[in-house]
Amino acid sequence: MEEKKMGLWHWAGVVFLGFIIGSGFFIYHKYQKIFGPTLSLQHYPDEYLLVPSEANLEDVLQVLDSFQVVPDIALFKWVAKRKNLDETLHSGRYLLVDGMSLNGLANMLRSGQQEAVKLTFNNIRTKEQLAGRLASQIELDSVSILNLFRDSKYAAKVGSDTLNFYARFLPNTYLVYWDIDQRDLAIRIEHEYDQFWTQERKQLSEEIGLRPQEVIILASIVEEETLKNDEKARVAGVYMNRLSKGRPLQADPTVKFALQDFEKRRITKKDLKFDSPFNTYLYPGLPPGPIRIPSISSIDAVLNYERHKYLYFCAREDFSGYHNFATTHLQHMVNARKYHQALNKRKIYK
DSSP states (O other), rough: HEEEEEEEEHHHHHHHHHHHHHHHHHHHHHHHHHHSSSSOOTSSSSSEEETTOOOOOHHHHHHHHTEEEEEHHHHHHHHHHHHHHHHOOOOOOOOOOTOOOOHHHHHHHHHHHHEEEEEEEOOOOSSSHHHHHHHHHHHSSSSHHHHHHTTTHHHHTTOOOOOTTGGGGGGEEEEEETTHHHHHHHHOOOHHHHHHSSSHHHHHHHHTOOHHHHHHHHHHHHHHHHHHHHHHHHHHHHHHHHHHTTOOOOOHHHHHHHTTTTTSSSSHHHHHTTTOOOOOOTTTTSOOSSSOOHHHHHHHHTTTTOOOOOOEEEEEETSSSSSEESSSSHHHEEEEEEEHHHHHHHHOOO
């Protein structure tokens, strides 16, 4: 009888030990799945997980599951629930690393440790184009961004207006968070604009008799006239000479902007009569706003414009992108005839 009891205790001990070992193995396995390398980006189209402002935990789980980022989505949901992620989830753009643990992923989403976006834009002509370019890189949609450009109260607050405010978005690289809101975007851009207008640039602006906003307007015309950085200061000098003499700028790009036809190669007499405050053939002085967002090189070219006596310029007939400059209208007409003949030869009639 005693032996039988001992046998039962023996087997009970074996079972208990097996239970302990099995439980330990189960716990260790689960621990490894939670805290060990888990994420796989093999089927994921991008290394970043975008979590919109209105997203909830179920939305995130659906994205991760659809792209097979997390091998055990149910286990991640369990971890997320334990960390109260359904209440503490932060929107943003999160860097996913192959092999990241479920615990690390949950902590990242809970703490909002997102990666910044390098917001870039250049070669922008219109507000709509800028809004679209920005919206393609951050969460804000183009309509929200356009509403910012059209906000007359905010524009007035920073000393601008709705025609000029969007040109305060100087072409550069801005580090921002993907889920930046409309207000913070405006503050960030305004900060960069203020940083750009150093005391030195402000002094140059004052010396040439133009306000910073007017410098940007003229720089936008210069940018449309030439892509050659080594010629921009000379082109700017022509327009400064015309302004100082009270003569119309007669800048063809302003006519293209008024017509909203940026591909025109030839400006006709009919085009010159198109009534718009941006048509500098009809209205003297600078147009009421920029005709594009100018590059920094064009702004600096205006601030440091070349002092000369030229009043006219025309594209060279060799289509090199450079221009022939003239001090008299007669010489300008000779240059213009050469260019028009070159256009005819290439059968470019509009």
